[in-house]
Amino acid sequence: MHTPSSELRTKIGKVKQTCLEVTEPAELMKFMLAEIPSKSRNELKSLLAHHQISVDGEVVTKYNHPLEIGQQLVVTWTKVLMEKQPEGLTIVFEDPHIIIVEKRAGLLSIATATEKEQTAYSILSDHVKKRDPKNKIFVLHRLDRETSGVMMFAKSEKIQQLLQNAWKDAVLERSYVVVVEGAVTKEQGTITSWLTESKAYIMYSSRTPNDGQKAVTHYKVLKKNKNYSLLEVKLETGRKNQIRVHMQDIGHSVIGDKKYGAIKHPIGRLGLHARVLAFKHPITGEEVRYETDIPKEFLNLFS
Incomplete structure (x- = not known):
């Protein structure tokens, strides 16, 4: 499993964006549950619904989106999350x-x-x-x-x-x-x-x-x-x-x-x-x- 780079290891809430690299093929939701264990499935679905997740610069909303090795997944922690x-x-x-x-x-x-x-x-x-x-x-x-x-x-x-x-x-x-x-x-x-x-x-x-x-x-x-x-x-x-x-x-x-x-x-x-x-x-x-x-x-x- 990939670990976020050191500068992103601070508490996720304080980071405006979290960048994750895909190291093995996976479905988006499975990948995120493993990479961001502090968030529940429903919280991650909410991020998808609010267009806060992108893969290689493209916004993704489907939880079963297939990920490939080498792709960059970016989570944007906007105010919506903190509402x-x-x-x-x-x-x-x-x-x-x-x-x-x-x-x-x-x-x-x-x-x-x-x-x-x-x-x-x-x-x-x-x-x-x-x-x-x-x-x-x-x-x-x-x-x-x-x-x-x-x-x-x-x-x-x-x-x-x-x-x-x-x-x-x-x-x-x-x-x-x-x-x-x-x-x-x-x-x-x-x-x-x-x-x-x-x-x-x-x-x-x-x-x-x-x-x-x-x-x-x-x-x-x-x-x-x-x-x-x-x-x-x-x-x-x-x-x-x-x-x-x-x-x-x-x-x-x-x-x-x-x-x-x-x-x-x-x-x-x-x-x-x-x-x-x-x-x-x-x-x-x-x-x-x-x-x-x-x-x-x-x-x-x-x-």
């Missing part, structure tokens, strides 16, 4: 059309009739208005307040319409990790039911076809012990509280989810995290994929 992250969420990707964030548990996605407090939407609105008061953001989908993970917002009404009208085709993968009560015996399965909402905002699940909105959830067991199971869950439909209701349906409520039958509350939050969002970019047509880490407090239950 303060808004409180309560982390921006993992931003371009002129969309913003992808990782939301923490406890933060509302958007305001409701009863709650006008700070939301992911209001935080991001303030964020884009700091650059230009005319800037706006537009909602594409939402996560429950107690669910953490990846969310996407549009930066114009046109992009919102493009994505919402083609949501089924545009979104290639939405997957979650969830910790449920008890040991799930069936290693993988699919849950199908029809959901309706009561006046008290509780979703009810029915096995009778067309008795509500059809909801389909696929799950796979990743880890388990006698008390809990960690599942990977993929949604075919995105109904309100879908995963939470379907976990109750199979007799394994999401931990911390009193609303849908949970008795255990071991981590002080709901055991649900939106881990992967993959979609076709509405303008470039490129496949964009964001994957976050499984929350440590989930994994600690299985150590």
